Amino acid sequence: MQNRFPLRALMLASAVALAPAGAAWAETPADTLVIAHQIDDIISLDPGQSFEFSGQDVVRNLYDRLVDIDPLDLAAGIKPSLAESWEVSEDGKTITLTMREGVKFHSGNPVRAEDAAWSLQRAVKLNKSPAFILNQFGFTAENVDERVTFDGNRLVLQLDQPYAQSYVLNCLASEVGSVVDKETVMAHAEGEDFGNAWLSTNDAGSGPFTLATWRPNEAVQLTANPDYWQGAPALARVIVRHVQESSAQRLLLEQGDVDVARNLTPTDVEGIAGNDRLKVMDELRGRILYMGLSQKDPLLSRPEMVEAMKYLIDYAGMESSFLKGQWKVHQNFLPEGYLGASDENPWTHDIEKARQILTDAGITSGTVRTIVRDIREYVDAAQTLQAAMAQVGLTLEIQQMTGAQVLDAYRARQVPVFIGEWGPDYADPHTNASTFAHNPNNADDAGLSQLAWRNSWAVPDEMNRAVEAATLEGDTDKRVQMYLDIQSQYREIAPIIPMFQKIEQVAMQQNVQNWTSGGSVSSVLYRQVTKE
Amino acid sequence: MVQPDMLDQPGRDGPPPAAGAPSGRAMRLGRRFAGVALSLVLTLLGLLLVTFVIGRIMPIDPVLKVVGERATQAQYDAAYQAMGLDKPIWQQFLRYMAEVLRGDFGRSISTGHAVAQDLRRVFPATLELATLGTMIGVLVGVPLGVVAAARRGGWIDQVARVVALVGYSMPIFWLGLMGLLLFYGILGWVGGPGRQGIVYDGMVPTVTGLILVDSLVAGDWAAFRDAFSHIVLPAGLLGYFSLAYISRMTRSFMLEQLSAEYVVTARVKGLSERRVIWGHAFRNILVPLVTVIALSFGSLLEGSVLTEIVFSWPGIGQYITKALLAGDMNAVLGGTVVVGTCFVALNLLSDILYRLLDPRAT
Numbered sequence: 019m020q021n022r023f024p025l026r027a028l029m030l031a032s033a034v035a036l037a038p039a040g041a042a043w044a045e046t047p048a049d050t051l052v053i054a055h056q057i058d059d060i061i062s063l064d065p066g067q068s069f070e071f072s073g074q075d076v077v078r079n080l081y082d083r084l085v086d087i088d089p090l091d092l093a094a095g096i097k098p099s100l101a102e103s104w105e106v107s108e109d110g111k112t113i114t115l116t117m118r119e120g121v122k123f124h125s126g127n128p129v130r131a132e133d134a135a136w137s138l139q140r141a142v143k144l145n146k147s148p149a150f151i152l153n154q155f156g157f158t159a160e161n162v163d164e165r166v167t168f169d170g171n172r173l174v175l176q177l178d179q180p181y182a183q184s185y186v187l188n189c190l191a192s193e194v195g196s197v198v199d200k201e202t203v204m205a206h207a208e209g210e211d212f213g214n215a216w217l218s219t220n221d222a223g224s225g226p227f228t229l230a231t232w233r234p235n236e237a238v239q240l241t242a243n244p245d246y247w248q249g250a251p252a253l254a255r256v257i258v259r260h261v262q263e264s265s266a267q268r269l270l271l272e273q274g275d276v277d278v279a280r281n282l283t284p285t286d287v288e289g290i291a292g293n294d295r296l297k298v299m300d301e302l303r304g305r306i307l308y309m310g311l312s313q314k315d316p317l318l319s320r321p322e323m324v325e326a327m328k329y330l331i332d333y334a335g336m337e338s339s340f341l342k343g344q345w346k347v348h349q350n351f352l353p354e355g356y357l358g359a360s361d362e363n364p365w366t367h368d369i370e371k372a373r374q375i376l377t378d379a380g381i382t383s384g385t386v387r388t389i390v391r392d393i394r395e396y397v398d399a400a401q402t403l404q405a406a407m408a409q410v411g412l413t414l415e416i417q418q419m420t421g422a423q424v425l426d427a428y429r430a431r432q433v434p435v436f437i438g439e440w441g442p443d444y445a446d447p448h449t450n451a452s453t454f455a456h457n458p459n460n461a462d463d464a465g466l467s468q469l470a471w472r473n474s475w476a477v478p479d480e481m482n483r484a485v486e487a488a489t490l491e492g493d494t495d496k497r498v499q500m501y502l503d504i505q506s507q508y509r510e511i512a513p514i515i516p517m518f519q520k521i522e523q524v525a526m527q528q529n530v531q532n533w534t535s536g537g538s539v540s541s542v543l544y545r546q547v548t549k550e
Numbered sequence: 551m552v553q554p555d556m557l558d559q560p561g562r563d564g565p566p567p568a569a570g571a572p573s574g575r576a577m578r579l580g581r582r583f584a585g586v587a588l589s590l591v592l593t594l595l596g597l598l599l600v601t602f603v604i605g606r607i608m609p610i611d612p613v614l615k616v617v618g619e620r621a622t623q624a625q626y627d628a629a630y631q632a633m634g635l636d637k638p639i640w641q642q643f644l645r646y647m648a649e650v651l652r653g654d655f656g657r658s659i660s661t662g663h664a665v666a667q668d669l670r671r672v673f674p675a676t677l678e679l680a681t682l683g684t685m686i687g688v689l690v691g692v693p694l695g696v697v698a699a700a701r702r703g704g705w706i707d708q709v710a711r712v713v714a715l716v717g718y719s720m721p722i723f724w725l726g727l728m729g730l731l732l733f734y735g736i737l738g739w740v741g742g743p744g745r746q747g748i749v750y751d752g753m754v755p756t757v758t759g760l761i762l763v764d765s766l767v768a769g770d771w772a773a774f775r776d777a778f779s780h781i782v783l784p785a786g787l788l789g790y791f792s793l794a795y796i797s798r799m800t801r802s803f804m805l806e807q808l809s810a811e812y813v814v815t816a817r818v819k820g821l822s823e824r825r826v827i828w829g830h831a832f833r834n835i836l837v838p839l840v841t842v843i844a845l846s847f848g849s850l851l852e853g854s855v856l857t858e859i860v861f862s863w864p865g866i867g868q869y870i871t872k873a874l875l876a877g878d879m880n881a882v883l884g885g886t887v888v889v890g891t892c893f894v895a896l897n898l899l900s901d902i903l904y905r906l907l908d909p910r911a912t
Binding site for chain 1: 610611614615617618619621622623624626628658659660661663668671727734735742743744748751752862864872875876
């Protein structure tokens with residue numbers, strides 16, 4: 019029976035090959051933090067360009083900013099970082115920051131005011147996605163060399179308006195405000211790119227970690243900077259591995275091959291609940307899940323329809339079912355954790371009330387269309403709404419598309435009912451106020467990116483002005499009150515309805531301490547994380 | 551990816567033998583070489599053109615990936631022009647071809663890296679997986695198919711049928727997850743998702759990009775064992791799917807041969823069954839079998855997207871798919887060139903094998 023031989027030999031060979039492998043693993047090395055995360059969104063690690071969630075997670079740990087926010091101590095607000103102090107001129111238009119002495123970049127070069135000034139100039143001139151955060155203060159590629167200057171160890175910013183100090187500093191604390199090593203980056207510049215090609219895959223910061231490798235869609239490795247001016251990180255290495263699937267992340271965590279898993283579905287979070295070696299940390303993040311009603315649609319543009327929709331949404335029902343543990347009801351555009359955030363959630367799922375409002379307005383039937391991204395939560399939310407609308411005689415047509423397609427249609431103002439997320443761009447309330455409640459030009463060719471514009475909502479002048487005024491209010495308490503007032507009026511009239519705020523559920527080994535994903539205002543920070 | 555369906559036409563690009571021509575052999579060789587080179591160039595050109603056009607008419611906006619969704623119209627327009635998208639498609643294509651001829655595949659907008667650099671990383675990952683998978687498919691599938699045909703209707707034939715049926719019909723995604731759960735999660739026999747364990751990550755210097763080979767080159771036995779423990783499950787899975795196909799094809803080729811008259815003659819002459827099957831019938835199915843194996847290997851080289859996702863395997867399938875969804879044409883076209891070249895190379899290789907296996911094919 020010659021023909022049986024290959025089969026038997028192969029079985030034997032594989033058994034021999036597999037047997038010793040079983041003993042090969044243990045837990046992760048004690049000085050290394052291993053994280054399973056979806057990191058395929060990173061397209062650049064240049065702080066002047068990076069604008070994706072997981073890219074900012076990396077940038078935040080490679081670089082320092084002039085001022086910073088500690089996500090573990092939000093109450094403290096803005097803290098000095100590379101700038102040890104600052105003062106604002108009489109007219110409120112000039113801010114002078116004094117640099118901390120003795121801090122060094124990873125290259126060994128000293129961190130100077132010149133580097134700080136150049137970093138801001140560079141970000142403005144590069145004019146990549148995050149540049150607008152700095153441009154809000156009147157900087158343009160043409161004038162930034164005069165408006166951002168240095169004098170000895172002092173950095174001088176000349177603004178076009180007397181902006182609130184909290185507004186300016188909150189923006190400087192975002193990733194685009196990172197201070198980069200001018201000498202190192204310029205040595206790698208190609209043409210007019212200010213070293214962008216090189217810096218996209220390398221690091222020139224002074225932060226607690228240095229970049230060991232970034233293999234796209236595969237892994238990011240960070241090495242601790244032992245000379246970090248605020249003290250060396252507790253762990254020597256951080257490895258973030260791209261693991262797309264929740265179930266694969268869960269298996270890796272359960273087997274002890276990773277310390278932290280950041281993208282578990284609610285099912286998998288529930289699945290590990292009984293495991294004593296693991297724990298799950300809930301952290302409120304800044305993202306808002308909202309519904310936009312396009313004011314181009316004849317039906318949706320009726321105020322009664324907008325009001326009725328607010329009662330048709332089954333907030334509690336969704337929160338306790340398919341959004342369980344991942345989103346909490348939040349009906350304001352400022353996320354909890356932001357300056358001026360409101361916790362008033364006035365609407366509940368009330369079919370009768372919605373029916374009453376619609377009947378009073380003479381609306382008894384009608385059809386609207388929604389284009390949703392093919393993400394489970396969005397599609398489920400659309401279907402829940404569809405069922406509720408059917409009860410009052412309205413039809414919702416659901417069309418599913420890929421993210422890029424939906425975004426194209428949305429930017430072209432062609433989505434009647436939009437369901438999706440908005441993530442704040444920087445740690446100041448203006449980031450969301452300016453997009454949800456500000457639209458100075460509702461014309462089709464205005465080419466704006468605000469959510470209000472995308473939903474064709476002509477924001478009342480009064481609200482536009484209130485949003486602008488809030489950026490200039492120097493008294494922080496008054497500023498808070500202004501945002502509360504704007505949100506209160508917004509709740510009355512706005513056709514863009516905030517529904518939920520993101521909760522990130524991070525699963526980790528019991529021995530991982532001091533984890534933070536960055537709270538609602540920031541990104542992840544590894545420096546303080548320990549493994550006991 | 552576009553599959554050139556030329557593999558099942560053995561000797562297609564070989565000119566008819568120039569019998570009796572002076573210095574016929576040298577000319578034949580030269581013509582053959584020219585033919586192969588021409589087929590490579592034409593195939594790649596065709597592939598690139600089709601891919602390019604598909605990429606451009608896809609309703610996906612690559613500019614948004616570059617400037618981000620918050621960009622103003624001015625930023626958007628600047629990037630649109632910088633990427634050359636305002637030019638007609640044929641100009642864009644020529645510009646791209648000119649860059650490729652200079653050896654520049656451009657920069658990927660979805661990874662920020664040079665496409666050539668990305669491909670050097672992702673292709674070996676797929677190559678390693680596909681090679682091992684095909685080896686399993688051949689080593690198990692061929693004997694299984696032969697035996698199933700030799701003992702038609704016997705229990706081995708029944709088992710082979712069930713194995714193949716399951717292989718054809720099971721979603722690879724589900725099977726992969728179950729495999730991980732059982733062999734990694736419960737039994738702990740194999741490594742988890744990824745190419746390497748954390749401890750070994752980046753420890754072996756890159757020579758070929760094939761971690762199994764590189765760890766052997768470095769003499770790092772532990773790293774080899776680790777890499778093997780990670781590849782064995784996905785390769786086994788791919789191997790299973792390819793064995794399902796290969797065993798069915800082998801069986802049907804063999805059945806055809808076994809019913810031929812020369813087999814009856816051989817049996818009548820009293821040859822042992824082993825010689826009839828392996829010595830006569832099996833030798834005669836080698837040519838079509840090579841085609842089947844080459845096809846199956848080729849399709850694995852494109853990268854199995856689902857397998858790569860389940861096993862967090864950073865291969866070319868995931869790379870191209872992700873790039874396609876982002877409208878990242880530099881990456882898609884670069885990947886197409888690699889996959890296309892593989893197909894042409896496989897075609898050539900099987901061509902050579904035909905000639906070795908069957909003297910009549912010259």
